[in-house]
Amino acid sequence: EIPKPNGGVRTLGIPTTMDRVIQQATLQVLEPIFEPEFSEHSYGFRPKRSAHDGLRRAQQYVTAGYTWVVDMDLEKFFDRVNHDVLMSKLAKRIGDKRVLKLIRGYLTAGIMQDGVVIERMTGTPQGSPLSPLLSNIMLDELDKELEKRGHKFVRYADDCNIYVQSERAGQRVYGSLERYLKKKLRLQVNVEKSAVALVQERKFLGYRILNDGRLAVAPQSLVRAKDKIRTITKRNRGASFEQVIKRINTFLRGWLNYFKLASSAKLWQNLDGWIRRKLRCYRLKQRKGGSSLSKYLIQLGASEESARKLGSSGKGWWRLSRTQVVHKALSNKWLTEQVICPRFHGHYLMKLMQPFQTAWAPYILCCYAAFRCYKIPQCIQICFA
Template identity: 45%
Template sequence: MLGLVECTMTHGINDERKESYNMELLEQILSDSNIDLAIQQVVRNKGSNGVDKMSTMDLKRVMGDVEYRNNLKNLIRARKYKPQPVLRVEIPKPNGGTRLLGIPTVIDRTIQQAILQVLTPMFDPQFSETSYGFRPNKSAHMAITKSLEYLNQGRDWIVDIDLEKFFDKVNHDKLMQIVSRTVLDGDVVSLIRRYLQSGVMIDEEYKESVIGTPQGGPLSPLLANIMLDRLDKELESRKLMFVRYADDVQIYVGTEKAADRVIKSVTKFLEEKLLLKVNITKSKVRRPGDDDTKYLGFGFYFDKQTYLYKAKPHKDSVLKVQEKIKEITSRSNGWSMDFRLLRLKQVFRGWCNYFKIGDIKMICKKIDEHTRFRLRMCIWKQWKKVSTKFKALMKLGVKRGKAWEWANTRKSYARTARSFIMCTTVTNKVLAKRGFLSMETLYLSKTV
């Protein structure tokens, strides 16, 4: 472990000692114990196959071959290992556009993970306290809590910096220059650069990658933090209060004049010193209560009772979960009620777990009300025939004559679901007994 600590100290180390540390660092990455740990993590994360079609299920078998593993290590030591291109996948963004993901092969994911496990203890202690993305013992909740702390200190002018396609625009030379200040091992630096330049496969056509660090590999988030730590240090030197989660940066100041000054100077620093592109259209000075003020899915509002700023899910986050509910409760997907209720429970649990630090009780109630309405439409359609509706309504306690009348209604699914017919038969209690776990119940239980 001595090498991990001392390899960050570049001054006063002679060449012979540097070489010793470098050898130790490379061997830590290639040690069987580190490789085995990396394999476990890659298998645990699952993920799609890369360009070679090898799955995570095949990984243990392939890397369990001693001859294969030793040959792989020797290629890396000799700087002859060539990472395979990443498979390009486009993921739609909620606000339009696409996010480009690069899926490495499972072998390359394993090597990247092995590098990550050794480099993280070297770099993470250097990072800012208010950098929260993709770091051990840090979270988005902590970022939002820190944002609220700054707002409630009176720093309620927000400089919102939007980096245009950050992961696709990272300059390789600038990044590796920063990496090399801490990583003295030329073999490790060379291997990281080869991953940056491994290229991408788009529709079975190879394309060189001369810029950017593709999202999708285990190493990419650490490299992003290494690059943007230069920004953090610059902001700290100016005594500015900020929160950063990966490439999402917000700076908190006390006046509009200060905010205008900061957005100009920080934009200049990012573009001239780090060679990054700032999206001028999306980067703005904002106030906490503005409709377009959003951070990590949260919005902010001023509570007049406590005289404090608080967090709540941004309207876009609410719309996003409503779209998922609409998909799950679509009458045309043919899903069973049991499966719908299971999927709703999964979505509700995940959403409540993420947004539970905000004020969401009333939002949960509204979402529950809308979800019950959609479930009633699904149930009415599943009953289909008049005879089935009649029997179901009778079973739910409706008198024979009224059950027959209601079973023959010509109202639409939506009107029926909102009508006296369904609201007095398929009640909230009936839905709960059937297995519907409301979002409000999950929130009040502080779900995990």
């Protein structure tokens, strides 16, 4: 079991090595059969399609005036997929009964939890190679129904957003789809997480779409990012400062790469400052206060009087990290020299990426555009030529 971002736990069904090999082989045979038939509005778990593609499609709808969204959340979708409904869809395209029997056996195989085998009557286990394809096969009928009705929508796995032009139209679509899913696919809509609202009031794939079509990082996504950084910088874990920076860099590269579509320079700047403050806290804590901290600050250029005063202070590390003495000693320049990789230090990102990779160009360009204090390097100009 792993924790969900919004609370609760998600049960993973991890197959054995042999089962994984068989499922992967089955996937390689079935995917070319079903993939061409899937809707162009479906973006989850599909080759040459990504969450960014789905977000760009959603942007087009919002820009065209479809500023209301029917946010449909299927309640425990992967755990409640009806086996009979799914197998009937597979049987329409697969003539070999041995393959159907194999898939049925995979669906009904029990899960061992704490040494006890738990039988499974519904659902397709997450964590297996075949599960993503089966989920798309199950929901393809929903896609076809939405296309038949002429709706503007984007679906990523079990996360489906339908874009309409008014709240009244959204309520009508919501009620109709709720009945359709229950009758045709035997799936339940999670009424607590589903809603009809303005696009900027909901999040989709970690983003928030503004009424003018621009993308922003959803508040929930920012909270989770900060929680992750708090975990990395816990001051009771005993990790060295270099190890902490390396872990933060690894996390930030992936996080920034996913949220590169967001246009919010102020958010990036605030996050950058917050991360630096967390790192200053970590560094101060390592010195444990007193004379050890005072000597360390003096080595970094702080005056003897101010360093000794701060070393004997009874304030917490978070408050001390904001003081002028600490900012002067542990300056942004010093932090950059410690191999920090925040969004706004494009000059250092280029130093990290040897040879230069064009994927980093948007981040670095944002850096120069936001601060307007550096000349844009030739390598970035070439990327956008």
